[in-house]
Amino acid sequence: DAGVTQSPTHLIKTRGQQVTLRCSPKSGHDTVSWYQQALGQGPQFIFQYYEEEERQRGNFPDRFSGHQFPNYSSELNVNALLLGDSALYLCASSLQYDNEQFFGPGTRLTVL
Amino acid sequence: AQTVTQSQPEMSVQEAETVTLSCTYDTSESDYYLFWYKQPPSRQMILVIRQEAYKQQNATENRFSVNFQKAAKSFSLKISDSQLGDAAMYFCAYRPLMEYGNKLVFGAGTILRVKS
Numbered sequence: 001d002a003g004v005t006q007s008p009t010h011l012i013k014t015r016g017q018q019v020t021l022r023c024s025p026k027s028g029h030d031t032v033s034w035y036q037q038a039l040g041q042g043p044q045f046i047f048q049y050y051e052e053e054e055r056q057r058g059n060f061p062d063r064f065s066g067h068q069f070p071n072y073s074s075e076l077n078v079n080a081l082l083l084g085d086s087a088l089y090l091c092a093s094s095l096q097y098d099n100e101q102f103f104g105p106g107t108r109l110t111v112l
Numbered sequence: 113a114q115t116v117t118q119s120q121p122e123m124s125v126q127e128a129e130t131v132t133l134s135c136t137y138d139t140s141e142s143d144y145y146l147f148w149y150k151q152p153p154s155r156q157m158i159l160v161i162r163q164e165a166y167k168q169q170n171a172t173e174n175r176f177s178v179n180f181q182k183a184a185k186s187f188s189l190k191i192s193d194s195q196l197g198d199a200a201m202y203f204c205a206y207r208p209l210m211e212y213g214n215k216l217v218f219g220a221g222t223i224l225r226v227k228s
Contacts, residue, residue, distance in 0.1 A: 033215060042116075042203050042218035043157075056213035090157065097214055099145055099207065103157035 002027060004093050004104035012110045013081050021076040021107045025093030031055075032074040033101065034066060035090040043090055049074055050096055078109075086111045114139045116206050118219035125194045126227050132179075133189045133222050135204030145207040146180065147216070148189045152200040160202070163187065191224075199226040 005024045013019050025032050031050045035043035045058035049068035068074045072093075078085055088108050092101040115138045125131035137146070148160040163171045163180050170178050175195075179188045191198055204219040 031214070035216075035218075040221075042118075042220045043216075045215045045217065048213045048215055050213070056211065056215050058215070088155065092157075092216075094214060099147075099162060099214070100159055101214070101216065103149075105154070105156045 004091055004102050006091050006104040006107050008107060009105070010108045012112065014112050015081055015083060017081050018077065018079045019081060019109060021089050023074045023091030023104060025072050026102045029093035029095055029102070030072050031094045031096050032068055032072065033092045034076045035092065037088040037090055037106070039087070046076070081111045083111050085109065114206055114208055114217050116204050116217055116219035118204055118222050120222045122223040122225070124225045124227060127196060128193055130190060130192045131194055131224065133202050133224065135187045135189070135219055137185050137187065137206050139185070139206065139208070141208055141210055143209045145209070146187045147205040147207070148178070149203045149205055150200045151203065161189065194226050196226050196228060199224055
């Protein structure tokens with residue numbers, strides 16, 4: 001049983017560019033959350049998707065947007081990249097309202 | 113807004129000994145969940161233990177146990193018989209129950225080093 005997978009593993013972009021990160025949830029899970037983890041800090045909640053809709057959103061600007069597909073996989077899009085967007089982006093999946101979230105290995109984004 | 117504070121940026125423990133990691137949180141809710149997650153250098157976050165706020169009994173998972181003090185809003189993790197594989201970043205996390213969804217609020221983390 002495959003766990004949560006994310007692609008790509010690493011990504012390097014320049015300021016002003018746009019980026020798309022991808023996540024496939026654990027088999028059977030219907031809810032996907034995205035977190036941003038800056039170096040040496042704890043993850044910060046970006047948003048959560050359930051039934052292809054954004055269910056919760058953290059304190060992130062509109063440059064951060066997402067999508068969930070009918071197969072429950074998800075994308076995180078970031079427009080107009082800033083240096084401060086450099087971080088590890090974690091995807092987590094769960095069943096609706098379930099307590100245990102399963103995390104993927106993350107995508108390391110570097111903005112130059 | 114809920115906040116989670118981990119006041120120990122780094123801790124060290126000798127192999128086979130016991131270590132306690134501290135966590136405090138701030139919330140006005142009476143029902144919520146608390147978690148400890150482990151993030152090894154490979155980066156994949158793993159759930160270590162969880163505690164329901166309505167349960168008075170402290171959760172235990174093998175060598176891992178918590179000391180949950182609801183009135184003090186404290187949630188510490190005790191690791192007994194520490195092993196080299198316990199070396200990782202540990203995050204305390206809070207899940208509010210009065211919101212639609214199951215987002216987690218994380219602390220800044222504590223790096224645990226295990227000495228052989």
